[in-house]
C-alpha cells in the first residue's frame with residue numbers, strides 16, 4: 001500500500017515537472033544561447049517574420065537546429081513561451097499539429 005502510494009506520488013511529480021512550461025527557464029536559455037546573432041529587437045521590428053504562434057515555434061526550432069544545439073523539446077517550448085509572453089503575445093498558443 002505504501003509502495004503503491006509512492007509510485008503514484010512519483011509519477012505526479014514526474015509528470016508535472018516534465019510538462020510544465022517554464023518561462024523563467026526559457027528566459028535563461030534564451031539569454032545564454034540566443035543572443036549571439038540577434039538581440040530581442042528582431043522580435044519587435046516592423047517587418048518581423050513571425051506572425052503566428054506556430055510560426056514562432058518553427059522559427060525557434062530553426063534557430064536552435066541551425067546552431068546544432070541539443071535542446072530538448074521542452075527547452076524549445078519554454079523559450080517559445082518566454083518569447084511569446086514577452087514580445088509576440090499571440091493568444092492562440094494551442095498546438096495545431
Ligand code: HEC
Nearest residue numbers: 033034036037038042043048049050059060063064067079
Ligand atoms: C546563427 C545565428 C543565430 C542564432 C544563434 C539564433 N538566431 Fe534567431 N535568427 C537568426 C537570423 C539570421 C534571423 C532572421 C531571419 C530572417 O530575417 O528571415 C533570426 C530570426 C529569429 C526569429 C524571428 C524574428 C522575427 O522576424 O519575428 C526568432 C523568433 C528567433 N530568431 C529565435 C531565436 C532563438 C530562440 C534562438 C536561440 C536558440 C536564436 N534565434 C538564435 C539567426 C540566429
